[in-house]
Amino acid sequence: MSQKTVLLEVKDAIATITLDRPKALNSLNDELVDDLTETLEKVKKDDEIRVVVLTGNGKAFSAGGDLNYLVSIEDPICARKFISKAGNIASLVITMDKPVIAMVNGVAAGAGFNLALACDIVYCAESSRFGQSFAKVGLVPDCAGMFLLPKAVGTHKAKELMFTGDLIDAKTALDLGVVNKVFPDETLREETYKFAKRLVRSAPISLSLMKKVINKSGDLDLDTATELEADLQTICMKTADHKEGVKAFMEKRAPVFKGK
Incomplete structure (x- = not known):
């Protein structure tokens, strides 16, 4: 593996995991899924880490699955393996015994939306947009989306968001209970780490x-x-x-x- 698509920084008991495919809007391909899985496993085992912050580099948190990569998978066995690995990422976040904060810095679509939902706390920038974009490309939600979204917004609203694939803005996401708080873009990072430091001091x-x-x-x-x-x-x-x-x-x- 030549260059990691996921960055890890640990400081003051806080691990920051950054999806790092900015030119592809941090969309998920096989490499990023493998790198993220490896990073989450590493963080999970590190007793010095108390809190995890998950974010994306560039203009997006994650635009979901990399469509160019998805259409290149011709073997259904390989396709199922990839989707299962993506689902395992959500499982790792959910079952990790440390609080995980999603710092949504831009678009969170498809599996990116669901990856944010898997986190314990979701902070987002005012410019953030969220969308269950699967139906628009003939797919069903993955990365545990059909498990997580109904829990967050209720069955009927989850169906509406998934059936239409419509983008919602940060205020709507807050009103629906998808995110905990919305901040101006320029203060998102400061506010996220302020809260992360509070959790570091907790039991x-x-x-x-x-x-x-x-x-x-x-x-x-x-x-x-x-x-x-x-x-x-x-x-x-x-x-x-x-x-x-x-x-x-x-x-x-x-x-x-x-x-x-």
Whole structure:
């Protein structure tokens, strides 16, 4: 592999993963999918990393699948393998035990839209646009889109967005619950890292367990949910972080959590 299509920078316990095919609007081909998978696996195993920021280089977060690459795949077995690998990216983001923030700096279309949805928090620039563009090119949503979008916006709105492939602007995305916050383009990066630093200071075990349960909440009944809460709370109560949190509260200072 000559040159990576995904960049990784780690600073102050924050990993920044940047899709780096700007001339192709960070669209997904086999190389980028492999590079992103490798990077996510690396970040997942690094205990020094507390928070992950996912973004794109250039004018787009990601325009989705690289159409030129997709039409070049003639073997259906190879096509299925590629789409499965793209779905695995979403799975890696969702199941990672660290908070992942999507910093959407431009267009997020197709699989790019769904990759943003896979993240725990979505911040975007005012100029960002979101679109489930699959139907316009005779495809169905992938990268876990048909699982994620209905959870975010409801069944009927998800069908509308997917059936039409219409682009929506940042304000509409905010109103629908697709994104958490919208910022002026020039302050997006500053605001994203300000929030990431807040999460770095949070108790990592707590955040990890919250993420796992919330992601499964749609599959839990009340009794199962309360039993699970009891189990996990018991675990948390025995951690050094809990003791530190209580001590810091009593001493009226900020806690220093170590993930233990």
